[in-house]
Amino acid sequence: MQERLTVSQLTRYIKRVFSFDSVLSNVCVTGEISNFKLHSSGHMYFTLKDEESVIRCVMFKTQAQRLRFMPEDGMKVIVWGYVSIYEAGGLYQLYPEHMEPDGIGNLYLAFEQLKQKLEKEGLFRSELKKKLPFLPKRIAVVTSPTGAVIRDIINVLFRRFPNVILKLYPVKVQGEDAARQISDALRAINLHKSADVIIIARGGGSLEELWPFNEETVARSIYESEIPVVSAVGHETDYSIADFVADLRAPTPSAAAELVVPEKEALLKSLYDIRLRLKRALAGRIQNERQYLARLMKSPAFRHPLDRVNQRKMDIEAIRKDLEKSITRKLEIEKSRLGTIYGKLDALSPLKVLARGYSIARNESGGVIKSVTQVRPGDFIELFVNDGKIHCEAEEIIKADKSE
Amino acid sequence: MDAVENYEQAVKELEEIVSALEKGDIPLEKSLELFQRGVALIKYCTGKLDETEKQILQIVEQDGECSEIPWEPEAQK
Numbered sequence: 281m282q283e284r285l286t287v288s289q290l291t292r293y294i295k296r297v298f299s300f301d302s303v304l305s306n307v308c309v310t311g312e313i314s315n316f317k318l319h320s321s322g323h324m325y326f327t328l329k330d331e332e333s334v335i336r337c338v339m340f341k342t343q344a345q346r347l348r349f350m351p352e353d354g355m356k357v358i359v360w361g362y363v364s365i366y367e368a369g370g371l372y373q374l375y376p377e378h379m380e381p382d383g384i385g386n387l388y389l390a391f392e393q394l395k396q397k398l399e400k401e402g403l404f405r406s407e408l409k410k411k412l413p414f415l416p417k418r419i420a421v422v423t424s425p426t427g428a429v430i431r432d433i434i435n436v437l438f439r440r441f442p443n444v445i446l447k448l449y450p451v452k453v454q455g456e457d458a459a460r461q462i463s464d465a466l467r468a469i470n471l472h473k474s475a476d477v478i479i480i481a482r483g484g485g486s487l488e489e490l491w492p493f494n495e496e497t498v499a500r501s502i503y504e505s506e507i508p509v510v511s512a513v514g515h516e517t518d519y520s521i522a523d524f525v526a527d528l529r530a531p532t533p534s535a536a537a538e539l540v541v542p543e544k545e546a547l548l549k550s551l552y553d554i555r556l557r558l559k560r561a562l563a564g565r566i567q568n569e570r571q572y573l574a575r576l577m578k579s580p581a582f583r584h585p586l587d588r589v590n591q592r593k594m595d596i597e598a599i600r601k602d603l604e605k606s607i608t609r610k611l612e613i614e615k616s617r618l619g620t621i622y623g624k625l626d627a628l629s630p631l632k633v634l635a636r637g638y639s640i641a642r643n644e645s646g647g648v649i650k651s652v653t654q655v656r657p658g659d660f661i662e663l664f665v666n667d668g669k670i671h672c673e674a675e676e677i678i679k680a681d682k683s684e
Numbered sequence: 685m686d687a688v689e690n691y692e693q694a695v696k697e698l699e700e701i702v703s704a705l706e707k708g709d710i711p712l713e714k715s716l717e718l719f720q721r722g723v724a725l726i727k728y729c730t731g732k733l734d735e736t737e738k739q740i741l742q743i744v745e746q747d748g749e750c751s752e753i754p755w756e757p758e759a760q761k
Binding site: 443449474544551554562565 | 716740
């Protein structure tokens with residue numbers, strides 16, 4: 281007789297069969313989400329379906345909260361998990377432990393993964409970003425040779441600063457070969473040092489269309505570039521990995537053209553202003569100097585330069601007069617002294633004596649006779665009187681008596 | 685003329701010269717010297733701006749070799 285099982289026994293049996301099955305215990309399923317519900321408990325309940333079948337899914341909170349995206353009805357996903365039995369409901373269910381968006385979802389995943397990997401390696405660091413040259417002479421543009429992007433870049437660039445050389449490196453900007461062409465171009469520019477700055481650009485598009493700019497080979501060639509790279513990929517809201525690695529991100533290709541060159545008109549105006557200020561400053565300086573000189577020339581020292589000389593002259597004159605006066609006075613004093621002396625002298629003069637009646641007797645040899653002892657009778661004597669001389673002969677010598 | 689590294693350096697020096705002259709406490713002869721240096725720098729800068737001639741080139745690869753040829757955007761439609 282067949283064994284009779286209870287419902288629970290049967291259910292438990294089925295559950296065990298599932299759990300020992302290598303496929304069902306570790307399965308990867310693709311399908312479309314429907315009837316999605318995020319329960320307040322944090323668990324997710326939904327159905328995965330394809331054209332013919334459905335399977336109910338429960339993703340528990342622990343795994344659900346690790347999802348990098350929010351699942352939605354209609355979303356195509358890939359889930360990894362196991363199939364088991366919900367005993368109380370008599371259902372088999374798929375229990376996803378991991379879920380990813382499918383199709384384009386793969387791209388998002390790849391994007392995230394590469395972004396994290398490169399960020400960890402330090403390719404995005406801001407210290408590594410190079411400054412753009414102020415006046416680049418040669419600008420390399422890596423982009424499609426057809427379309428609005430290159431046209432916009434050319435227009436904006438040359439309107440802003442006409443004196444540059446633009447070198448177009450034509451590449452595919454989407455599809456299979458694009459990433460290789462872009463990175464080859466970057467490497468070639470670096471090898472030949474053929475530009476001062478590089479723009480890589482592409483217009484807006486879907487994630488798939490922009491994909492080449494998220495490829496590792498492009499990212500590395502930007503990182504290795506010794507020439508600064510400006511990245512302008514997609515629309516303003518699109519961020520590609522190239523944007524993170526580049527030395528500068530531009531929101532649009534036109535913006536990139538504005539970032540790489542200054543505005544020539546503005547620079548010329550600025551130089552013009554400086555020239556004006558320079559001239560004015562010098563003129564002002566010279567004017568100050570002139571005014572200073574004019575002030576100097578107004579001062580008395582300049583207008584009457586001889587004043588001081590004349591002053592000196594007057595001083596000298598005064599001194600001279602004083603000198604004269606004192607000399608004159610001194611002379612007067614001396615004169616009168618001399619006069620006195622002269623008077624005295626005069627009185628004592630032999631001639632005056634002679635005039636008074638005295639005479640000088642000299643002997644033959646010319647000596648003056650002062651005593652009777654000098655003369656003997658018969659001696660020849662010369663007698664000098666006031667108005668001449670008398671030749672005499674001594675007759676008699678009489679000595680004077682002191683008592684007389 | 686004393687070597688100037690680049691445009692930005694020249695402009696920086698020009699600003700310094702103009703400030704110094706505007707302040708006015710520099711001896712007259714030095715002022716004239718500075719003015720002349722300023723004029724030379726302005727000439728250098730305007731020269732730099734006109735230095736390069738506008739050109740659009742396209743890089744083509746032939747047998748592994750890159751060469752530059754003039755490029756007409758209008759032709760590419």
